[in-house]
């Protein structure tokens with residue numbers, strides 16, 4: 001759509017608005033605006049099931065490194081994962097179970113706090129910790145480093161990112177803005193993660209916020225890429241739907257603004273022309289002009305907001321004839337005004 005075509009676009013515009021309303025009234029799109037998008041993405045990711053053991057390890061790493069607490073005692077390290085999200089808790093329990101063949105050692109507590117939100121704790125004792133985590137990989141967790149297998153394999157990298165997001169990620173409702181972030185407590189680990197993420201297609205920024213380090217991306221393409229990487233395909237569809245609607249709204253706004261500008265121009269010109277016509281009439285000069293000029297003047301006064309195209313249509317003459325005759329009238333009026341100013345100066 002080129003701007004110069006827009007003034008003759010009033011009919012299709014109505015079509016655009018109804019198309020927009022149709023899109024807006026689609027159930028899936030309305031649903032998303034009513035729900036917390038972060039929650040939706042987390043719920044979807046919690047249902048993704050990695051198949052390879054290394055991918056499961058990678059995802060569990062992401063969870064532990066963001067929402068896990070390690071306690072070191074003389075008996076060795078023990079671990080607790082805390083989350084208010086049931087889906088995330090379920091995911092952690094499943095991963096522990098699949099990787100460590102554990103059932104009963106995991107405790108899931110539901111606590112009703114002031115805000116009446118549940119808090120889920122998943123505890124791994126020192127004995128189980130050393131059994132579940134082989135020596136070779138547990139130093140990565142203790143040191144909060146990116147696990148080497150997550151750097152080497154694409155599938156594991158994706159799983160690790162999923163774990164990190166499930167633990168401490170959030171994403172803004174795309175209707176408002178495009179912004180996805182992962183919060184990390186330690187500066188050194190945040191920097192290490194940034195380095196790791198730089199190796200993917202995503203360019204994360206880092207900012208310090210309230211004693212935390214926030215890794216973020218804030219353009220629609222990056223957010224879409226991230227959702228694809230971690231396997232949030234249905235959330236990605238929602239984002240794309242909203243992106244289409246937003247683009248359409250922007251286009252329509254641009255068109256409307258353009259039309260407004262055109263109308264304003266027409267009216268400004270029209271005011272000048274009508275003043276000129278009035279002046280010529282006042283001086284009895286309009287009737288001395290050829291009939292064709294008088295006709296244009298009459299139609300202009302009767303159709304204040306009409307464009308030259310419209311006046312030309314009414315009179316069945318060319319647009320350039322309309323333009324020429326109105327210009328002539330304006331020039332005559334200008335000359336009268338100029339002479340009048342000159343007379344006044346001479347009198348003074």
Ligand SMILES: [Zn+2]
Pocket residue numbers: 052054055153154155156157159
């Ligand atoms: Zn893998």
